[in-house]
Amino acid sequence: MTQEPKVRLRGVYKIFGSEPESMMPHVHGGMGKEELLAEHKHVLGLQDINVDMQAGEITVVMGLSGSGKSTLIRHLNRLIEPTAGEILIDGDDVMKQSESGLRALRQERMSMVFQKFALLPHRTVLQNAAMSLNVRGMDVQTQEKEAAKWLDRVGLGGYENRYPSQLSGGMQQRVGIARALTANTDIMLMDEAFSALDPLIRTDMQNLLLELQAELQKTIIFITHDLDEALKLADHLVILKDGAVVQQGEPQGILLNPADPYIEDFVSDINRARVLRVKSVMGALSAKKFSGDVQLTDNLESLIALSEGDTSNIYRVLDGETPVGQLDMRDLVKALVPRISSAA
Amino acid sequence: MAFYDWVFDGLGLREWCDSDTSAAPLSMADLLAQAGNDEGGEGVPFPSLDALNESCGTVSQTRDLTAGIEDAFLAAKSSLKLVLDPITQPLSWALDGALWLFQAVPWFVMIPLLVLLTWYVARSFAVTVFVALSFLFLGFIDHLDVAMQTLAIIFVCTGLSVILGVPIGIAMSKSDTMQRASIPVLDLLQTLPSFVYLIPLIFLFSVTESKLYGIAIILYAIVPIIRLTDLGIRLVDKDVIEAADAFGMTNRQKLIKVQLPLALPNIMAGVNQTIMMSLAMVVIASLVSAPGLGVLVLRGIRNLELGVGIVAGIGIVLLAVILDRTSKAALSRVDMGRNQN
Ligand SMILES: Nc1ncnc2c1ncn2[C@@H]1O[C@H](COP(=O)(O)OP(=O)(O)OP(=O)(O)O)[C@@H](O)[C@H]1O
Numbered sequence: 001m002t003q004e005p006k007v008r009l010r011g012v013y014k015i016f017g018s019e020p021e022s023m024m025p026h027v028h029g030g031m032g033k034e035e036l037l038a039e040h041k042h043v044l045g046l047q048d049i050n051v052d053m054q055a056g057e058i059t060v061v062m063g064l065s066g067s068g069k070s071t072l073i074r075h076l077n078r079l080i081e082p083t084a085g086e087i088l089i090d091g092d093d094v095m096k097q098s099e100s101g102l103r104a105l106r107q108e109r110m111s112m113v114f115q116k117f118a119l120l121p122h123r124t125v126l127q128n129a130a131m132s133l134n135v136r137g138m139d140v141q142t143q144e145k146e147a148a149k150w151l152d153r154v155g156l157g158g159y160e161n162r163y164p165s166q167l168s169g170g171m172q173q174r175v176g177i178a179r180a181l182t183a184n185t186d187i188m189l190m191d192e193a194f195s196a197l198d199p200l201i202r203t204d205m206q207n208l209l210l211e212l213q214a215e216l217q218k219t220i221i222f223i224t225h226d227l228d229e230a231l232k233l234a235d236h237l238v239i240l241k242d243g244a245v246v247q248q249g250e251p252q253g254i255l256l257n258p259a260d261p262y263i264e265d266f267v268s269d270i271n272r273a274r275v276l277r278v279k280s281v282m283g284a285l286s287a288k289k290f291s292g293d294v295q296l297t298d299n300l301e302s303l304i305a306l307s308e309g310d311t312s313n314i315y316r317v318l319d320g321e322t323p324v325g326q327l328d329m330r331d332l333v334k335a336l337v338p339r340i341s342s343a344a
Numbered sequence: 345m346a347f348y349d350w351v352f353d354g355l356g357l358r359e360w361c362d363s364d365t366s367a368a369p370l371s372m373a374d375l376l377a378q379a380g381n382d383e384g385g386e387g388v389p390f391p392s393l394d395a396l397n398e399s400c401g402t403v404s405q406t407r408d409l410t411a412g413i414e415d416a417f418l419a420a421k422s423s424l425k426l427v428l429d430p431i432t433q434p435l436s437w438a439l440d441g442a443l444w445l446f447q448a449v450p451w452f453v454m455i456p457l458l459v460l461l462t463w464y465v466a467r468s469f470a471v472t473v474f475v476a477l478s479f480l481f482l483g484f485i486d487h488l489d490v491a492m493q494t495l496a497i498i499f500v501c502t503g504l505s506v507i508l509g510v511p512i513g514i515a516m517s518k519s520d521t522m523q524r525a526s527i528p529v530l531d532l533l534q535t536l537p538s539f540v541y542l543i544p545l546i547f548l549f550s551v552t553e554s555k556l557y558g559i560a561i562i563l564y565a566i567v568p569i570i571r572l573t574d575l576g577i578r579l580v581d582k583d584v585i586e587a588a589d590a591f592g593m594t595n596r597q598k599l600i601k602v603q604l605p606l607a608l609p610n611i612m613a614g615v616n617q618t619i620m621m622s623l624a625m626v627v628i629a630s631l632v633s634a635p636g637l638g639v640l641v642l643r644g645i646r647n648l649e650l651g652v653g654i655v656a657g658i659g660i661v662l663l664a665v666i667l668d669r670t671s672k673a674a675l676s677r678v679d680m681g682r683n684q685n
C-alpha cells in the first residue's frame with residue numbers, strides 16, 4: 001500500500017495513576033500490567049501501540065474486557081491523553097494541537113458512536129442527529145435538513161420528533177449513527193457500538209454499517225469484543241491483550257495463522273467454514289481438470305455444500321471472470337482444523 | 345485559698361500570677377458561685393478558666409472571652425459595614441419594592457395574576473383551583489394583606505437565592521477543591537439555629553433596614569439550591585458528557601446545552617426546598633421586623649392572643665401548601681417532559 005495511513009499510532013503508551021510519567025522506565029524495563037499494579041499502584045492501560053489505519057477501511061480493534069480497547073479509541077480524539085507516543089491523523093500530530101485545533105478536529109474530522117448511545121434525553125431525535133452541526137453553530141435549517149437526510153438513510157424517517165426514550169435500543173443506536181454521519185467526518189470511531197443490542201438487531205446494524213461503508217468509504221475504527229462481529233466487519237484486525245497488540249493484520253490471515261495461544265483460544269470457537277474464504281486457502285493454478293468454478297470471495301461453507309463432501313474435488317477459482325488459482329478440497333479440510341499449539 | 349493554688353506554686357508561677365492582680369470585679373454569678381463553693385467545700389472543681397482565675401489572677405475569666413469576641417466584632421464592624429452596606433443595599437430596595445407592589449396592586453388584580461402564574465408554572469387544574477380558593481379564603485378572613493407581604497418577601501428571597509445559588513452550585517460541581525471548601529460552610533448555615541445568625545446581623549445592620557431579614561432568609565434558604573445544583577450537574581450521565589466532548593463542544597456549550605438541562609429536575613427540587621425554607625425563616629425573621637404573617641404569630645405569643653396566633657398559623661400553613669404544591673407540580677412537569685411515553 002503506497003497511500004499514507006489516515007490514522008497512525010506510533011509507540012503509544014498510557015499509564016493510569018498519580019505519577020504516570022515516572023512509571024515509564026519500569027515499563028520500558030519490561031514490567032507487565034500485573035506487576036506494575038501490584039508494585040506501584042499504576043494501571044498499564046496501553047503499551048507500545050503501533051497501528052496504521054488506512055483511509056476507507058474498517059479497522060476493528062478486538063480484545064477481552066479490560067484489554068484497553070476503549071482507552072485506545074479515546075486516544076484518537078484525545079478524550080484520553082497518552083503518557084507517551086504519537087497520534088497522527090493525515091500526518092498531523094494530534095498531540096501538537098491547540099485547544100481550539102483539537103475542538104475543530106473533533107467537530108470536523110472525527111465523529112463517535114457510543115456503546116450506551118449517549119444521546120441527549122431532552123432533545124428530539126432530529127436535534128440529536130443535528131448535534132454536531134449545532135455545535136458548529138450552523139443555521140437551524142441546514143442542521144435539520146442534513147439531520148433529516150441521514151435519519152432517513154438509517155431508516156428512521158418519521159421519528160424526527162420523538163424523544164430517545166421513546167425508541168428501542170436498536171433505533172437509538174441508529175440515531176447515534178445518524179448523528180455521526182451528519183457530522184460528515186472522514187473518520188468514524190465506534191466503541192462497542194452494537195454490543196448493547198440483541199443478536200438479530202445486531203446483525204441488522206452490522207449490515208447497515210457495511211452498506212453505508214460501501215457507499216461512503218469512511219475510515220472506521222470499530223471496537224468489539226466479539227470475534228464474529230470483528231471478522232464480519234474488519235478489513236484490518238487488531239487484537240489487544242493487557243494493553244498490548246498481540247497480532248494485527250488481515251482477518252483471514254490471523255484466523256489461519258494465529259500468533260499465540262491467546263488468539264488460538266479466541267479463534268477456536270469460531271465457525272471457520274463460514275468465515276474463511278476461498279481467497280485465503282487457494283493455491284496456484286496447476287491442475288488440468290476442475291470439478292467446477294468458484295468465486296474468490298465465496299466462503300468455505302458454500303464450497304462444502306457444492307462438493308457434497310467429496311474431498312477429491314479440485315475447483316478453479318475466479319476473480320470475476322479471470323481464473324486466479326485453484327482450490328483443493330483437501331486443503332480446505334485442513335484449513336478447517338484449528339491450530340492448537342497446546343496439543344503439540 | 346482556691347483549689348488550684350498548688351499547681352501554680354508547684355510550677356513556680358506564683359510571681360507571674362501576682363504580677364497583675366487587678367482582677368476584674370466579681371459578677372453576681374461569681375459571688376453566688378463562691379458562696380456555694382464555701383458551703384459545699386469538698387469536691388474537685390473542673391479546671392475551667394474561672395476556677396484557675398481564683399488561684400491566679402493573670403488567667404482570664406470566661407466572661408473575658410465573650411467580651412473579647414464582642415470587642416473584636418465591634419472593632420471589625422465599621423469596616424465590614426463599609427463593604428457590606430453598598431453590596432446589600434439593592435436587597436433592601438428589592439424587598440421594599442416588592443412589598444410595596446404586592447400591597448399596592450388591588451386584590452381583584454393580584455389574585456387572578458397569582459392564579460394565572462400558578463397555572464403557567466404548574467399546568468395542573470387541581471393545584472390552580474386550590475390556590476385560587478386559598479387566596480379567596482385568606483381575603484375572606486382579612487389576612488390577604490399580610491399574606492401578600494410574606495409572599496413578596498419569599499419571592500424576592502427565593503429569586504435571589506436562585507440567582508446566586510445556581511452559579512455557586514455550578515462552580516462547586518466544576519471543582520473538587522471548591523466543593524470541599526464549600527460543604528462545611530453549607531453544613532454550618534443549615535445546622536446553626538436560625539436565631540444564632542440573626543445576632544451578628546443585628547450588630548451589622550439596623551433593625552429598620554429590610555436587608556437585615558433579607559440576608560437572614562437568603563443565608564438560610566440558599567443552601568439547598570446550591571447543594572442540588574452541584575449534585576444535579578455531577579450526576580449527569582458521564583457517557584453523555586463524553587459524547588459532548590467527542591463532538592467538540594466548548595465548556596460553555598456543554599454547560600448550557602447538556603449539563604444544566606439534564607440537572608434541571610434536581611435544580612427544581614432545590615428551588616422547592618429553598619421556597620419552603622424561606623417561608624420557615626420569614627416567620628422567624630419577624631423578630632427582626634420582617635412584616636407579614638409572622639408578625640401576627642409573634643403577637644399571639646407575646647400577648648397570649650391565642651386566636652390571632654392560630655389564624656396566622658393557618659395562613660402560613662396555607663401558603664406553605666400552595667408554594668409546595670405549585671413548585672412540585674412544576675418539577676414533575678419537567679420530569680415528565682424527559683420521559684414522555
Ligand atoms: N481512568 C482510569 N483509571 C484507572 N484505570 C483505568 C482507567 N480507565 C481504564 N482503566 C483501566 O485500563 C484498562 C483498560 O480499560 P478499557 O476501558 O480501555 O478496557 P476495554 O477493553 O474497553 O474493556 P471493556 O470491554 O470492558 O469496555 C482496565 O484495566 C481499566 O481498569
Ligand SMILES: [Mg+2]
Nearest residue numbers: 069070071192
Ligand atoms: Mg470499553
